[in-house]
Amino acid sequence: MTLLEAVDIRMFYGSVCALDGVTLRIGRGEFVSIIGPNGAGKTTLVNVLTGLLAPTSGTVRFKGEDVGGVGPVRLARLGMARAFQLVNVFPALTVGETIAVAVLARLGRGARLFAALAGERRVWDEVRSVAELFGLGDTLARPARTLPQGDKKLLDVASAFALHPEVILLDEPTSGVSTADKHAIMEVLVQAAARLGIHSIIQVEHDMDIVFGYSDRIVALHQGRVLADGRPAELQANDAVMATVVGRAHA
Amino acid sequence: MIARVAGAAAMLALLLAPVLASPYQLTLLLPAFAYAIALLGLNLLFGTTGLLSFGHALFVALGAYTAAWLTTRAGVLALEAIVLAAAALAAVIALPVGLLCVRYVKISFGMLTLAFGMLFYSFLYKFYLVTGGDEGIRVLRPRLLGQTFAGLDKVGFLTGPFYYYALALLVLAALVMRRIVRSPFGLSLRAIRENPDKAAFVGVSVRRYRFYAFMIAAVFGAVGGALLAVPTGLADPQLAYWTHSGNLVFMLLLGGFHHFLGPVVGAVVFIFLQDAVMSLTAYWRFVFGALLAVVVIFFPGGLLGLLARERPA
Numbered sequence: 001m002t003l004l005e006a007v008d009i010r011m012f013y014g015s016v017c018a019l020d021g022v023t024l025r026i027g028r029g030e031f032v033s034i035i036g037p038n039g040a041g042k043t044t045l046v047n048v049l050t051g052l053l054a055p056t057s058g059t060v061r062f063k064g065e066d067v068g069g070v071g072p073v074r075l076a077r078l079g080m081a082r083a084f085q086l087v088n089v090f091p092a093l094t095v096g097e098t099i100a101v102a103v104l105a106r107l108g109r110g111a112r113l114f115a116a117l118a119g120e121r122r123v124w125d126e127v128r129s130v131a132e133l134f135g136l137g138d139t140l141a142r143p144a145r146t147l148p149q150g151d152k153k154l155l156d157v158a159s160a161f162a163l164h165p166e167v168i169l170l171d172e173p174t175s176g177v178s179t180a181d182k183h184a185i186m187e188v189l190v191q192a193a194a195r196l197g198i199h200s201i202i203q204v205e206h207d208m209d210i211v212f213g214y215s216d217r218i219v220a221l222h223q224g225r226v227l228a229d230g231r232p233a234e235l236q237a238n239d240a241v242m243a244t245v246v247g248r249a250h251a
Numbered sequence: 252m253i254a255r256v257a258g259a260a261a262m263l264a265l266l267l268a269p270v271l272a273s274p275y276q277l278t279l280l281l282p283a284f285a286y287a288i289a290l291l292g293l294n295l296l297f298g299t300t301g302l303l304s305f306g307h308a309l310f311v312a313l314g315a316y317t318a319a320w321l322t323t324r325a326g327v328l329a330l331e332a333i334v335l336a337a338a339a340l341a342a343v344i345a346l347p348v349g350l351l352c353v354r355y356v357k358i359s360f361g362m363l364t365l366a367f368g369m370l371f372y373s374f375l376y377k378f379y380l381v382t383g384g385d386e387g388i389r390v391l392r393p394r395l396l397g398q399t400f401a402g403l404d405k406v407g408f409l410t411g412p413f414y415y416y417a418l419a420l421l422v423l424a425a426l427v428m429r430r431i432v433r434s435p436f437g438l439s440l441r442a443i444r445e446n447p448d449k450a451a452f453v454g455v456s457v458r459r460y461r462f463y464a465f466m467i468a469a470v471f472g473a474v475g476g477a478l479l480a481v482p483t484g485l486a487d488p489q490l491a492y493w494t495h496s497g498n499l500v501f502m503l504l505l506g507g508f509h510h511f512l513g514p515v516v517g518a519v520v521f522i523f524l525q526d527a528v529m530s531l532t533a534y535w536r537f538v539f540g541a542l543l544a545v546v547v548i549f550f551p552g553g554l555l556g557l558l559a560r561e562r563p564a
C-alpha cells in the first residue's frame with residue numbers, strides 16, 4: 001500500500017533544474033535509500049517530499065492527501081517526520097528539552113500556558129525512553145550545543161522519532177561520522193524505528209555498505225532523474241547504474 | 252543559592268522601602284515597577300521567542316490612555332477595572348497588529364512593530380477629540396480596592412498605598428510570567444527562538460505561537476502602561492513615540508534579556524541612572540547612547556549576565 005507518492009516532480013532553482021520529472025511511490029514498511037552523486041537532487045527531493053520546498057510542478061501525496069504546501073507542522077501531525085543533512089539542533093535547549101518539544105507537540109500540549117513543564121510526567125517518561133533508545137540517556141541535562149557532532153545528529157533524529165511518525169526521512173544521517181560509528185548509528189535507527197512503530201524509512205546515504213546492508217529498495221538519482229529503482233540485488237546486477245551513481249567507490 | 256538570598260534581600264528592601272527610602276526615591280521606583288511589568292512582556296517576545304519589537308511603547312501608551320480616558324472621561328476610578336480594561340484593549344489591538352507582524356521575523360518584524368508604534372503616535376496626536384492631541388489626557392487618582400485614601404496628599408498616596416499596590420501587581424505579573432516561561436508553551440517558544448525551521452518540523456506551529464507571545468506581551472505592556480500613568484498623572488503622545496520603545500529595549504539590554512529578572516533589574520537601574528545623569532548634565536541622552544553602546548559591545552548579557560556566569564534557560 002502506498003504511503004507517500006511523488007508524481008512527475010520538477011524543481012527549478014532559477015534556471016537550474018534540480019529535479020526533472022521524478023515519480024516515486026513508497027509503501028508502508030519499506031526501507032528506501034536514495035543514492036546518487038553530489039548534486040543529483042537527493043536533498044531537493046527530500047525537501048519536496050517533506051514540504052520544505054514547493055515543487056515547480058508535480059504533486060506529492062501522503063496517505064492519499066495532497067500535501068503540496070501544507071507545511072511541516074501539518075505533515076508532522078499526519079505522520080511524517082524528518083532529520084536534516086546538516087546538524088540541526090536547538091543549541092541552548094538541553095537534550096531532554098529538545099525531545100520534549102517534539103513529544104509535547106505530538107500530544108497536542110505544546111500550547112499549554114499555565115501547566116508546569118516539570119510536572120508533565122508522561123512527557124518526561126517518554127523523553128527518557130526515546131533518549132535511551134538513541135544512547136542519549138546520560139546527556140538529558142546537557143545543552144545541545146555542547147554535544148559532540150555525532151550526538152547532535154542523533155539528537156536531531158531522536159526528536160524526529162519522538163513524533164512517532166509513520167514515515168521518516170533522513171538526509172545523510174551518518175554523514176560526518178566515522179565508518180565504524182555508521183553501523184552503530186544504523187543499528188540504533190533500525191531498532192528505534194521498530195520500537196516506536198515507524199513503518200517506513202527513507203534515507204539519503206552515500207556509504208554503499210550501509211545502503212546495500214539495510215535497504216529493501218534503492219532509488220538512484222542522477223541529474224534530477226530516477227536512473228534506477230529496485231531491490232539491492234537488482235541494482236548490483238546493473239553495471240551501468242553502478243558505474244554512474246556509485247562510481248569508483250564500488251568499482 | 253546566592254541568587255535566592257539576593258532575591259529575598261531585594262524583596263525585603265522593596266517591602267521596607269516606604270519606611271527606609273525618601274519619598275523622592277519612592278516616586279522613582281513607581282515608574283520602574285510599571286516598566287518592569289511591561290518589560291516582562293517584551294522579554295517574552297525577545298528573550299524567550301527571539302523577536303525584537305521596536306513598537307512595544309504602543310501598548311504602554313494604550314494602557315496609559317486607558318487609565319486617562321477611564322478616570323477623566325468615564326468616571327471609572329477603580330484601578331482593578333482600569334488594569335483589566337487596559338489588558339482587554341491591548342488584546343483587541345494586538346490581534347490584528349500581531350497577526351500581521353508575526354508573519355515576519357528579525358528586522359522586518361522590528362520595523363513593522365516600529366511602524367505600528369508610529370501609526371499609533373500619529374493617531375494620538377491627530378485625533379484630538381478622543382485623545383486630547385498633543386496635550387494628552389490627565390489621569391485622576393484611582394481608587395485602590397475600593398479605597399480613595401482621601402486623607403492622603405498626592406505624595407502620601409503614591410508613596411504609601413499606591414506603592415504597595417504597584418509592587419503587588421509587579422510580583423503578580425512576575426509570578427504569572429514565570430509560570431508561562433516554565434510551561435510547555437514557554438519551552439515551545441524557546442525552541443522557536445533557537446531554530447524555527449526545526450521547531451516546525453517537530454510539530455510546533457511557529458507562527459501561531461509567536462502570535463500568542465505577541466498577545467501576551469501586549470497585555471503586559473498595557474498593564475504596565477496603566478500603572479505608569481498614575482504617578483505621572485498624564486497620558487500624552489510621547490508615550491507612543493519610537494524613542495520610548497527604544498528606551499524599553501535599552502532597559503531590557505541593560506538588565507539582561509537572558510535572565511528572567513533582567514527586565515526588573517533593567518527598569519529599576521535605568522530609571523535611577525536616568526535621574527542621576529539628568530541631574531548632572533543636560534546631555535544625558537548622549538551619555539545614555541554611549542552607555543548603550545558599551546552594554547551591547549562589552550556586556551551583551553546585561554547586568555544580570557555579569558552577575559550570573561551560567562546562562563539560564
Ligand SMILES: Nc1ncnc2c1ncn2[C@@H]1O[C@H](COP(=O)(O)OP(=O)(O)O)[C@@H](O)[C@H]1O
Nearest residue numbers: 013016018036037038039040041042043044045
Ligand atoms: N538553494 C539552491 N539554489 C540554487 N541551486 C540549488 C539550491 N539547492 C540545490 N541547488 C542545486 O540543485 C542541484 C541538486 O542539489 P541537491 O538536491 O542539494 O543535491 P544532492 O543532495 O543530491 O547533493 C545541484 O545542482 C545544486 O547545485
Ligand SMILES: [Mg+2]
Nearest residue numbers: 042043044085
Ligand atoms: Mg544533499
